[in-house]
Amino acid sequence: MHIKLTKEYMNSMLKNMSFQWRVFLLLLVVFSLLLGALNKFMEYQLDNYLTEKVSEIAMNQAKIIASIDDVIEGVEQRNTEKLKKIADRLSMESNFSYLVIGDEKSVRLYHPNPEKIGYTMQWNKPGALERGESYIVSSEGSMGLALRAKTPIWDKNGQVIGVISLGYLNSKIDIWRSNQILPLTSALLLILFLLILLSWQFSTHIKKQMMGMEPLEIARVQRQQDALFGAVFEGLLAVDTQGKITAINQNAQKMLKLTGAPKHLVGRLVQDLITPADYFIDLSGTNRIDDLLIINGLKIIANRVGIWIDGEFQGWVISFRRHDEMNILSAQLTQIQQYVENLRTLRHEHLNWMSTIGGLLQLKEYDRALEMVKFESSNQQSLIDNISGMFKNRLIAGLLFGKYHRAKELGLDMVFIPGCSISSQPAPLTENELASILGNLLNNAFEATLKNPDSNKLIEFYISDEGEELVIEVSDNGIGIEPSIREKIFTRGVTSKSSSDHGIGLYLVKTYIDQYHGSITVDDNDPCGTVFSIFIPKDKGN
Template identity: 90%
Template sequence: MRIKTKKEYIKNMLKNMSFQWRVFLLLLVVFTLLLGALNKFMEYQLDNYLTDKVSEIAMNQAKIIASMDDVIEGVEQRDTKKLKKIADRLSMESNFSYLVIGDENSTRLYHPNPEKIGYTMQWNKPGALERGESYIISSEGSMGLALRAKTPIWDKNNQVIGVISLGYLNSKIDMWRSNQILPLTSALLLILFILILLSWQFSTHIKKQMMGMEPMEIARVQRQQDALFGAVFEGLIAVDTEGKITAINQNAQKMFKLAGAAKYLVGQKVQNLITPSDYFLETSGTNRIDDLLIINGLKIIANRVGIWIDGEFQGWVVSFRRHDEINTLSAQLSQIQQYVENLRTLRHEHLNWISTIGGLLQLKEYDRALEMVKFESSNQQSLIDSISQMFKNRLIAGLLFGKYHRAKELGLEMQFIPGSTLSANVNPLTENELASILGNLLNNAFEATLKNPDSNKLIEFFISDEGSELIIEVSDNGCGIAPDIHDTIFTRGVTSKNSGDHGIGLYLVKTYIDQYNGTITIDDNEPCGTVFSIFIPKGKGS
């Protein structure tokens, strides 16, 4: 088995480390390197500054000592005792490390170590004394490694008679440097500690923003989202609180005829691409289900769900599909339900009718049985002829024929008001939309009338499209509409029924009417009940 190298081990360890720890360690390394470099730079700057300042101070002190009368006199007289006395006094009053005094040949007249007196000074700059030049030198001398300031001593005749060498030992300068660097280093270490805490907080915040997922997991989720958006048959659009599109699938682009790739649409304002856009821009609204809308001239059924992160609203995800697809499915289902209802009603009536005829035949009342057959056949044909003559549209005629028998089965009487008429081509609604309106209004009328025990059980129906408007009127003798829901009866979810109804029927009725700029009114019927009246301008759909 191959043994892993140290490099491979570190690589695998970093690979298996969580993103939070990787961010934290990266920030920690970066901050440590930056603060380390900053510390070195500041040490370098401080060292140069301190060297320049000590050199300046040493030179100033040396020149002051060289100009003192007692020093000049002592050098002229080569009075070593006097010079020692002066040097000892100056050493007590100043902070330099040592002071050496020499003659014009750089021979020591005073030295802190008496044994060095009489010897030539070290590290002299050639020709400097003869030229009367002052200079700074850092070297290893008799007193050790030090920074020295050397300046000539002038007599009253401006002749060089000696030299002053004033030095600061490097150990003393290093002590001063340490005294300055220690607080700086401590401050930088404190800053590093604070940055470590902030780095951990930042990495924790990043992890929280990433919902605890690793980058690979986020990438996988993003690819899954792209795949889901592409696979969903419905159109999908996600927007943020500013109305900017954050995601859109191809079906939404096709439905709204939005040109360009999805990546170019993301980030654009939804109001620049979609009209009207209020549905996508609400910030205080609630989730919506099965809203009928017209967007970019296309009728759609939309669902809207809010995006919430940590209790804060972040935008909407809106899914939608063409209204005509739902309408076609709804129409097919409604027709099947209507056929089933008609067959069930007719079967119930015919069972009663056949039972009666069977009884008459058993009693040998043949004439009565024949008379009943002729009467029933005549009534059915009369009803069919009457409905077919008033309502030329076969879908609506079939609907009303079924509702008539349903009312009769429930013990109600459905009466078509004289003057009712409807052409074959329904205008401006489609026949499916009109069937939905009539079916919902008649069903509500049946249920309301059955709830009122004192009702006369009469349902009156009127429809006409002869003039400039399509007029529909449905009146019942039911229990009426409760005052507390009278103003909100067309709102989705509002209902007066106790049978688990979701309050969709009248909401759909109102939606269809609004789409064609129509109006609907609710009035009280006499002696009881409700009258729904609808007026829709012909040929003026929205």
């Protein structure tokens, strides 16, 4: 029961612990286990090394002592006093723990403890002395637990006359081992301390990279991002500085006709999937808004925003939608706006007519009132028939009809140059694109002419698609274009108007013309004003 409660408490504590602390503790445990295992392994290796080296040293010392003439002579004469003097001198000059000398039957002739003399040595290997064999034995002897080297003593005739037993006590070897292990353990503890510091720094770095969020929070944000990407109607695409796709939603995939799941497209080069890809990998560019592009054969309107992390550029996020969707919306708005403008203009004119007719009726000038009604009705019908005859496309006809009345309301005279004509399908442009071009050029002409007090108030308009080119010409008698901005008048944001919300109309006009490989020229009008001339070949698509 107690163990179960302890486990539950530990699980609860780990669950409530921050990710930084969990990473730190995990690294601490791993490093501690690794260093502990390393320490044990090195102790084992050191123990084997010391045993091997001490055995080698003990055996060499034993053989050297066994070859000393005085020792051989002392053993032959069984002169214990002489052997004692030799052993005492060797003990002072060497670092072995003890030395025992015996005869050919392993009976002690010398022992550090005189009481042991005359007794047989312990832990003798059977038959080894008779064979003249040297060997190492580690066991509990008369001097305690020790590592012993035993080697025979040979006389001048090559006969075994005795045995040397030289030993190193385990307690002494343990001291040597401790002297070697202590610095090693200290070094490992220092390494562990440094690893603890590095673990904390690493966990702090991980937390910073995770923006201080826990894994569950990151997972929730990721799911929210996936849901957001899927919910956005526009296509969304993110690329890094290497041109690799880092994120893409299903709408972007659908519009660009890319096969495979979005997750399989992440990491691929954008230039392998999108043509042309310059807009997506332009590292020197800036944020862009409402750019008209053609990618993968699809005409789109795109926005581009840079990704910046800690002051460093990381790539782009591009949102885009179909141009035809924008065209539908633009057409609807244009038609509504034109309808409202026409109603307002006609209402203004009709109010004037009604006031005039009302005055004539009050003066009982009935014939004059009837004549005026017939005259105005005839003029309106003539204008409608004129425009309908020249312009077969109803959207363009309605636009120009409204612009004619708007010019009249502003005190301007809009003249259609003889030869104007447009078919029901104004190839190669769509009717919405053509309406946008005409509307922007005429609006600019109206505004420029009104600003010139010396103007003759004349606006001349010409359009024809009868030949191999679609030709458009709009001339005004306005203030003209300043030389300082003439060369960049088609650049987005450049305008001769004081309001900051302009600078888009001519940019859109130039964009449409470029898409169809057309050209536009800007000339001075005589005696004042500007002439815009547009030529778009009918046999070239986008």
